[in-house]
Amino acid sequence: MVGVLALQGDFREHFAVLCKLGVDAKEVRTKEDLSRVDGLIMPGGESTTINKLLRRQGLDEEIKRKARIGFPVFGTCAGAILLSKEIIGDSQQPLGLLDISVKRNAYGAQLDSFEEDIDVKGIGLVKAAFIRAPLITRVGKGAEVLARYQGNPVLVRQGNLLASTFHPEIEGETKIHELFLKMIKERRTPSE
Ligand code: GLN
Numbered sequence: 212m213v214g215v216l217a218l219q220g221d222f223r224e225h226f227a228v229l230c231k232l233g234v235d236a237k238e239v240r241t242k243e244d245l246s247r248v249d250g251l252i253m254p255g256g257e258s259t260t261i262n263k264l265l266r267r268q269g270l271d272e273e274i275k276r277k278a279r280i281g282f283p284v285f286g287t288c289a290g291a292i293l294l295s296k297e298i299i300g301d302s303q304q305p306l307g308l309l310d311i312s313v314k315r316n317a318y319g320a321q322l323d324s325f326e327e328d329i330d331v332k333g334i335g336l337v338k339a340a341f342i343r344a345p346l347i348t349r350v351g352k353g354a355e356v357l358a359r360y361q362g363n364p365v366l367v368r369q370g371n372l373l374a375s376t377f378h379p380e381i382e383g384e385t386k387i388h389e390l391f392l393k394m395i396k397e398r399r400t401p402s403e
Contacts, residue, residue, distance in 0.1 A: 212235045212236065212237050212248050213234055213235065213236050213248060213249065213250050213251075213252065213392070213395065214238075214239040214244065214245060214247075214250065214252065215229070215237070215239060215251070215252045216239050216251060216252065216253045216254060216261070216290070217238035218260075218261055218264040218265065218268070219256045219257060219260045219261050219264060220254040220255050220256020220257065220261060220290075221254050221255050221256060221380065221381075222238065222254045222256075224254070224378075225252050225254050225287075225380045226238065227380070228379075228380050228384075228385055228388050229388065231383075231385060232385055232388060232389065232392070234392065239251060240268065241268055242269055242273050245270060245273055245277070250282065250283035250284065250285070250391065250394070250395040250398075251274065251282070251283070251285070252285045252286075252287070252290070253284065253286040253287070253289070253290030253291075253293055253294065254287055254288075254289070254380075255287050255288030255290060255342065255378050256288075257289060258292040258293055259303055261290075261293060262293060262305075265293070271306060274306060274308075275306055275308060278306075278308050278371065279308070281370075281371050281398055282371060282398075283371045283391065283394045283395045284371065284373070285372075285374070285387075285391040285394075286309075286372075286373070286375075287374075287379065287380065288343075288344060288345070288376060288377065288378055290374070291309075291313065291345065291347075291375060291376055292305060292313050292315060292345050293305050293306055294306055294308050294309040294311075294374050295307070295309055295311050295312065295313045296308075296309065296311060296312060296351070297311075297312040298312075298313055298315060299312055299313065299314045300314065301315055308372055309354065309374055310350070310354050311347050311349060311350050311351065311354060311364075311374065312347070312349035313346065313347055313348065313376075314346045314348050316343050316345065317344070317346030317348075318343075318344055318346070323343060324340070324341060324342045324343065325340075325341050326338065326339065326340050326341070326382070327339055327341070327360055327377075329358045329359075329360055329365060329366075330358060331357055331358040331366060331387070332357045332358065333357070334390065335386075337358070337379065337384055337386050338382035338383075338384045339360075339365070339375070339377035339378070339379060339382075340377060340378040340381045341360075341376065341377045341378070342378060344365075344377060345376050346376070347365070347367060347374075347376060350364055350367055353369050354367050354368065354369035355367065355369070358375075360377075364376075366387070371398060373387075373391055373394065375387060
């Protein structure tokens with residue numbers, strides 16, 4: 212079963228993609244919910260709000276603990292900000308799991324929100340919506356850049372962690388979710 216963090220933001224759209232793919236999905240709001248899923252999608256929204264609610268539920272520590280032992284987590288936009296090691300020029304503390312630095316709302320006013328087809332390594336063209344997207348300004352050695360837009364990394368994977376600065380769930384796109392489902396399956400196989 213795949214969990215979608217449902218504290219704030221566009222979790223319903225992720226849920227819809229999972230349903231479209233015929234996957235059993237669950238909204239995650241508590242530690243109890245989290246204990247029942249095999250992987251977690253953290254949606255876009257307002258990272259400061261989601262961060263606050265995560266802490267209130269004690270979900271921050273639990274996600275960190277699980278992710279460090281291989282639990283798959285996919286963060287989109289605000290979710291990617293929360294997964295990062297460092298948010299440049301911002302006082303909020305991210306989970307610090309994925310070795311990237313990000314800058315929030317870094318595309319100028321003119322490019323506030325836009326759509327692009329981006330070329331993803333091993334997948335091909337994917338429809339991506341950027342909505343007040345963050346910029347990934349640094350990628351650590353252990354992380355792999357799977358896609359770029361205008362030279363900047365927009366999709367990064369580090370083992371069991373996946374982060375996109377764009378929204379793959381809005382355009383009826385399913386390929387990035389399928390990649391995440393593969394990551395969950397890969398993880399499950401050895402222990403079965
Ligand atoms: N700008 C938002 C933030 O900084 C992220 C936007 C999004 O998730 N679409 O949290």
